[in-house]
Structure formats: C-alpha cells, structure tokens
Amino acid sequence: xxxxxxxxxxxxxxxxxxxxxxxxxxxxxxxxxxxxxxxxxxxxxxxxxxxxxxxxxxxxxxxxxxxxxxxxxxxxxxxxxxxxxxxxxxxxxxxxxxxxxxxxxxxxxxxxxxxxxxxxxxxxxxxxxxxxxxxxxxxxxxxxxxxxxxxxxxxxxxxxxxxxxxxxxxxx
Numbered sequence: 617x618x619x620x621x622x623x624x625x626x627x628x629x630x631x632x633x634x635x636x637x638x639x640x641x642x643x644x645x646x647x648x649x650x651x652x653x654x655x656x657x658x659x660x661x662x663x664x665x666x667x668x669x670x671x672x673x674x675x676x677x678x679x680x681x682x683x684x685x686x687x688x689x690x691x692x693x694x695x696x697x698x699x700x701x702x703x704x705x706x707x708x709x710x711x712x713x714x715x716x717x718x719x720x721x722x723x724x725x726x727x728x729x730x731x732x733x734x735x736x737x738x739x740x741x742x743x744x745x746x747x748x749x750x751x752x753x754x755x756x757x758x759x760x761x762x763x764x765x766x767x768x769x770x771x772x773x774x775x776x777x778x779x780x781x782x783x784x785x786x787x788x
Contacts, residue, residue, distance in 0.1 A: 637653060637706055638650065638651045638652060638653065638706075640706075640707075640708040640709075640727075640729065642708055645730060645731035646728070646729070646730050646731075647708040647715075647728070647729040647730075648726055648727070648728055648729075649706060649726060649727040649728075649729075650726050651725075651726070652669075652706065652719065652725055652726060652727040653669075653686055653688070653702070653706060654671060654686070654725065655671055655674065655685055655686055655689040655691060655698075655700035655702075656674065656682065656683065656684070656685040656686065657676075657677055657680055657682050657683050658673060658674040658675055658676055658677060658682075658698075659673050659674070659675045659676075659677055660672070660673045660674060660700075660721075660725065661673050661719075661721045662719040662721065662725065663718070663719055664705060664717045664718050664719060664727075665751075665780070665781055665782075666736060666737050666738055666749040666751075666752065666759075666781075667703075667704070667705050667707070667712045667717075667737030667738045667739065668701060668702065668703045668704075668705055668738055668761060668781050668782075669701070669702040669705040669706075669719075670699070670700070670701050670766075670769075670781060670782040671689075671699070671700045671701075672694065672697055672698065672699050672700075672769050673697055673698065674691075674697065674698035674700070675697075686702075688702050688704070689701065689702045690702075690764040690766055691766055692764075692765060692766035692767045692782075693767065694766075694767055694768060694769060694773060698766075699766040699767060699768065699769060699782045700766060700782070701764040701766045701781055701782040701783070703738060703761050703764065703781065704738075704739075705717065705727075706727065707729060708729055712735075712737040712738075712739065713737075714731055714732065714733055714735065715729045715730070715731060715732065715735060716729065716730055716731075716732035716735040717729040717730075736748075736749050736759075737749070737759070738752055738759050738760065738761055739758055739759060739760075740758070740759045741757055741758060741759075742754035742757060742758060742759045743757070748760075750778075750780065751778070751780025751781055751785055752780075752781075761780070761781045761783075762781075762783065762785075762786075764781060764782060764783050765783045765784070766782040766783060767782070767783060767784060768782060768783065768784050769782070
C-alpha cells in the first residue's frame with residue numbers, strides 16, 4: 617500500500633509529460649490543449665478536479681480503429697459507462713502551479729487553462745493551517761488523493777459518501 621501511495625504522490629507532484637503529450641498553445645494568460653490526452657480513443661466527457669482529470673464514457677468512436685489505452689489512467693465502471701482518472705493532468709509548461717484548467721467537451725474535446733495564482737491542486741504543500749482541496753489528504757506535507765477506485769461521477773453515485781476524483785470517498 618505504501619508503494620502505491622508513493623507512486624500516486626510522484627504522479628501528482630512530477631507532472632513532466634512524455635514527449636508525445638499534446639502541447640498547449642498559449643496567448644497571454646490563456647492556454648489551450650487542442651487534443652488533450654484521454655483514456656483511449658473512445659468518446660469521453662471530462663472535468664478537471666484540482667489538477668486531476670476525471671472522464672466518463674468511453675463508447676467507441678464511429679469509424680475509428682481503436683488504439684491502445686493511455687496507461688496513465690485508472691479506470692472502473694459506473695453502471696454501463698466507464699470512469700477514468702488521471703491524478704496528474706497536463707498543464708502548460710508541465711507544472712500545475714499558477715494554473716486553473718478545465719475541459720471543453722463539445723464540439724471536440726480540448727483542455728483550457730488560465731493563469732490563477734490562487735488555484736489549488738493535488739501535490740500542493742499543506743499544513744493544518746493550509747488544508748488540501750476537498751477529497752485530498754495531507755500526507756508528508758503534500759496534498760494527495762487516495763488511490764483511485766474509479767466508480768462515480770456524481771455524489772449521488774456514492775450512497776452515504778461523496779464522489780471525489782472519480783472515487784467514492786470512504787473517510788473524512
């Protein structure tokens with residue numbers, strides 16, 4: 617378990633993207649990733665949650681030969697659809713610091729980022745006076761998400777708990 621937590625911390629803190637990750641096109645304080653990384657070649661709807669990417673869907677795209685899935689995503693089921701989580705989303709320049717990002721899903725997926733010095737993310741430093749974003753835990757002075765168990769999109773998917781980072785939250 618400790619090894620898993622260390623790997624997840626490394627993913628949330630070290631956001632250096634492989635060379636094949638789509639680049640961001642920036643103008644001033646706004647950047648756009650026109651072809652964001654997705655779990656696979658299926659049809660996805662995605663959101664950014666404190667630097668983590670959470671997607672639902674995965675239906676095969678019409679007329680597209682499916683390629684291999686992106687191994688940086690953890691996926692699970694939510695009824696008939698899939699939920700996939702990447703705790704280390706892509707950011708301009710590879711660093712989450714100073715950026716707030718979101719996905720625009722239609723007419724085609726893209727990731728939009730805006731400079732925001734007050735944005736908080738997984739991997740941020742934390743103390744009792746500077747807590748983590750909801751759903752993350754302060755461990756070793758850094759905000760970490762629990763190991764992903766993707767199964768939810770909405771709080772209503774988690775009877776008696778809340779949906780955070782695509783997983784039903786089991787503790788405080």
